Each structure stands twice: as C-alpha cells, then as structure tokens.
Amino acid sequence: MLNIVKTPETLWQECTRLAKQPGVIASELHDDPNNHFVLAYGPVAQRNQFQALLYSAQDQFNVSILPIHDLGLYGEIPWPGKVVCHFHWIHGKTGQAKTEVEADAAVVYWEKLLRRIKENGHKIVWTVHNVLPHETIWIEQDKKIHQMMADAADALHVMASDSAALTAPYYTLDERKMFVVPHPTYEGAQPDEITRAEARTQLQIGKEEFVFLSFGAIMEYKGYDRLMAAYDRLRGKTAKKTRLIVAGLPSDKALVEQIAAWGADKPDVILDMTPVPHDKLQVYFRSADMAVCPYRRTMNSGAAMMAVTFDLPVIGPKAGGFADLYKQGCALGYDINNMQALVSEMQEAVLNGVVMLKDNVAKLRMELSPRHVSGSFLKSLSKI
Numbered sequence: 001m002l003n004i005v006k007t008p009e010t011l012w013q014e015c016t017r018l019a020k021q022p023g024v025i026a027s028e029l030h031d032d033p034n035n036h037f038v039l040a041y042g043p044v045a046q047r048n049q050f051q052a053l054l055y056s057a058q059d060q061f062n063v064s065i066l067p068i069h070d071l072g073l074y075g076e077i078p079w080p081g082k083v084v085c086h087f088h089w090i091h092g093k094t095g096q097a098k099t100e101v102e103a104d105a106a107v108v109y110w111e112k113l114l115r116r117i118k119e120n121g122h123k124i125v126w127t128v129h130n131v132l133p134h135e136t137i138w139i140e141q142d143k144k145i146h147q148m149m150a151d152a153a154d155a156l157h158v159m160a161s162d163s164a165a166l167t168a169p170y171y172t173l174d175e176r177k178m179f180v181v182p183h184p185t186y187e188g189a190q191p192d193e194i195t196r197a198e199a200r201t202q203l204q205i206g207k208e209e210f211v212f213l214s215f216g217a218i219m220e221y222k223g224y225d226r227l228m229a230a231y232d233r234l235r236g237k238t239a240k241k242t243r244l245i246v247a248g249l250p251s252d253k254a255l256v257e258q259i260a261a262w263g264a265d266k267p268d269v270i271l272d273m274t275p276v277p278h279d280k281l282q283v284y285f286r287s288a289d290m291a292v293c294p295y296r297r298t299m300n301s302g303a304a305m306m307a308v309t310f311d312l313p314v315i316g317p318k319a320g321g322f323a324d325l326y327k328q329g330c331a332l333g334y335d336i337n338n339m340q341a342l343v344s345e346m347q348e349a350v351l352n353g354v355v356m357l358k359d360n361v362a363k364l365r366m367e368l369s370p371r372h373v374s375g376s377f378l379k380s381l382s383k384i
Contacts, residue, residue: 004044006069008076015078018064035062037082039381042068043089049189050302051088057374061382072109075116083122084381090126090149091133094142103138110145114152123384126150127157128173131166131299134221147171155384157377159183159300160320166299179380183300183321184373185309185365191279192286192310199287203270209241210350213288213312215281216303217249218256218273223294228262230294230343235268238350247272247284285310290332290349294342298322304331308365313357315345329360 005011015038018024024036039058044067045051055065068074071092074085093106117124126149136142150156150171156178160166164173197207205211214227224246231244246263250256250273263269276284285291291307293316300321304314308330316322317336326333332349334341 002065002067004067004069005073008073011073011076012078014066018066021064023062024064036064037062037084037382038064038066038077038079039084039086039378040066040068040074040077041086041088042071042074043092044069045088048302049186050183053184053186053189053370054374054377056370057378060375061378063378063382072113074122075113075120077120077122083120084125084384085117085122086125086127086381087149087153088127089129089133090145091136091142094136094138094145095133097138097141100138100141103141106138107141107144107148110148114148118152123154124149124152125155125157125381125384126153127159128163128167129300131297132170134219143170150174153177155179155380157181157380161324162320163299166320181373181377181380182324182368183302183305184370185368186306187309187365187369189370190306190309191282194282194286196286199283202283203245203287205243205287206241209243210238210290211243211245211288212290212292212315212346212349213245213247213284213307214292215245215247215276215284215306216293217251218246218259219251220255221296223296224255224259226294226296226339226342227292228259229339230346231269233343234346234350235266238347240350241268242350243268243270245270245272245284245288247274247276247281249273249275281306282310285312288312290315290354292316292346293322295322296336298336305368308361308368311358311362311365313354313361315342315349325364328364330357330364332357 003014005014058065077083093109094103097103097106132142150173156173158178158180159182164175167173235242256273263271291312291314293303293314295317298320304321307314314325314331316331318326318333319336322331325331332345334345
C-alpha cells in the first residue's frame with residue numbers, strides 16, 4: 001500500500017523511508033545512482049485504476065514510487081539522486097477557479113512550480129490524457145498551462161498516435177520529446193468470473209439479442225444525445241432484436257435526467273446511471289456484443305480499454321485512441337461529425353456480427369496487458 005504524500009512533513013518522512021530500500025542502498029554502494037530513480041506522480045486518482053496499472057511492473061525496475069496529493073510538493077522533493085516528476089491531469093487549479101483573476105493565478109502557480117522543479121534538477125514527464133479538460137471554463141488559461149507543461153517536459157507520454165495533431169489547435173507538442181505507450185487494459189483490476197450466459201440471465205436478455213453497451217461517467221462530451229437519436233433510428237428496424245445498456249457514474253445531473261426520461265418507456269433499454277460496483281461491471285460487459293462510444297471529442301478512452309479488457313469490440317469516432325483501435329481491426333469507426341454514419345455502423349454490427357473484430361480484440365488484449373504496457377513505460381522513463 002503506497003503512502004500518499006499530502007504535507008511537507010510526510011514528504012520528508014516518505015523520502016527517508018524510501019532511502020532505506022535495498023535497491024537504493026545497493027545503487028549507492030556500487031556508485032551507480034542512475035540505476036535507481038524516484039518516480040513521483042500526481043495528482044493521485046484513487047477511483048481511477050489507470051495509475052496503479054501503469055506502474056504495475058515497478059518490481060522489474062529499481063524505482064521508488066512516490067504518490068503526491070498536493071502538486072506543489074513536486075518542487076520540494078528532498079532527494080539527491082534522479083527524480084522523475086510524472087504529471088497526469090493538470091487542470092485542478094483552473095477547475096477550482098471562480099473568477100478570471102483566480103484562473104490567471106493558476107497560470108502563475110504553474111510557472112513557478114515548473115521553474116522550481118527545473119532548478120532542483122529533476123526531470124518532468126507529462127502523460128497527455130486529454131486535449132483540454134472535459135469541462136473547462138477558462139480555455140485560454142488552460143491552453144497556456146498545457147503549453148507550459150509541454151515546453152517544460154523532458155518527455156511527453158502519449159497513448160494515441162495522433163495526439164500531436166489533436167492538440168495542435170490549442171498547444172504544440174514537440175514530437176522529439178514524445179514516446180507512445182498505449183493505455184493498458186484493466187486486466188486483473190476488475191472481477192471477470194461470469195459467463196456470457198450467466199450475465200444475460202441476470203439482465204433477462206435473450207441469447208440471440210444484439211446488445212450495445214455505453215459505459216462510463218455520464219458527461220455531455222460523450223455524445224449521449226447522439227446515442228439516443230441513433231438508437232431511436234435503429235430500434236425495431238433490424239432482423240435481430242437489439243438492446244442498449246447505459247451504465248456509469250451520474251456526473252451530469254441534467255443529462256442523467258434526460259436519458260432517464262428517454263429510456264423510461266423503452267423495454268429494450270437498460271439504464272444503471274450509478275457508481276457501478278466492480279462485481280456488477282462484469283455483468284454488463286459480458287452480456288454485451290459491442291461497446292458504443294459516440295464521443296463529440298476524444299483523445300484517450302478508459303471506457304474503450306475496459307471494453308478491450310472484456311474482449312468487446314468498439315464503435316467510436318476515427319480519432320485518438322478509437323482511430324488506433326479502428327486501424328487494428330478492433331473497432332468500427334465513423335467521422336466524428338457524421339451522425340448518420342454512427343447509425344450505419346450500428347446497423348452493420350447487428351447485420352454482419354462482430355466475430356472477426358472480437359478475434360482481433362482478443363489479440364490486442366494480450367499486447368496491452370498492464371504488465372507489458374507498464375514495462376514499456378517504465379523502461380522509457382529510466383532512459384530520461
């Protein structure tokens with residue numbers, strides 16, 4: 001169990017504890033300090049399993065993991081050897097800003113923090129999760145912060161091959177700093193014990209029905225209005241009976257109410273807009289034939305990787321991580337602005353099935369296992 005650092009005092013205590021690790025002592029004894037490095041990361045996302053999966057191969061490397069709650073502590077890490085400051089989501093300060101003055105102050109905060117880390121001689125790595133924060137209000141300030149981070153970083157971790165093109169309208173990523181390591185699957189992080197037949201029995205879904213699943217936090221940018229409109233055009237118009245499951249965290253109350261009203265009189269629609277427990281999640285994924293992700297904008301998608309974890313192909317726009325899945329034969333894709341194309345791809349899936357796609361997904365799932373992805377990621381960090 002990692003100790004999350006929240007105060008200057010606990011930062012010192014944790015660094016003192018890490019200094020006593022056998023790998024650290026061995027590096028010092030053999031006069032090879034570069035053999036060991038401290039990997040500080042933040043902000044810590046305790047509900048999101050991504051970080052634990054990304055660092056899961058740490059036992060293969062001489063690395064000490066240091067989870068940071070308060071990003072300001074990055075500038076105070078008391079370690080004489082190699083330190084890699086790994087940033088994930090960087091919108092916390094602007095996300096809390098109530099006024100433009102506070103948003104401008106967030107920009108100054110980042111200027112000072114990044115300068116301080118550089119003065120300490122520590123390395124900076126940034127995982128580019130999103131083009132901009134999903135619900136950004138202070139667009140200009142967020143653009144400045146993202147550009148500062150891109151410029152200050154010693155290395156830029158991207159998970160989608162077209163990341164630089166996606167960010168180009170807002171900020172520039174130096175492709176010489178970039179390294180591509182895909183999003184891992186959630187293998188081992190989710191219960192996966194139930195069969196397809198058992199899952200469908202629990203949900204009272206027939207053996208021959210074709211089931212679409214939309215899973216993830218209920219947020220506007222994910223295109224639920226498009227999904228509802230597309231399913232309205234599809235339902236009752238295919239030879240095979242269809243179902244739609246919508247499940248996930250109710251992040252947008254107004255949108256949740258809209259979806260609930262839409263699905264209320266539809267017996268072929270299953271709604272579970274709640275924080276879905278881990279043991280229930282497998283029921284939805286194992287009962288489904290295809291995940292559908294009609295996002296308005298995207299770069300990386302944990303929902304898509306959750307689908308791959310359960311051998312489920314995806315329908316999504318030909319952008320970001322979805323475009324990579326499409327190229328690998330694991331997804332049906334469409335132009336992100338073409339509503340009719342979404343309907344057509346859903347019809348195609350029902351009509352012709354998804355056997356070949358599922359075969360490709362099964363192969364990709366092996367390639368993107370957490371241990372394999374983590375090993376590639378940490379190997380890249382060890383060379384910085």
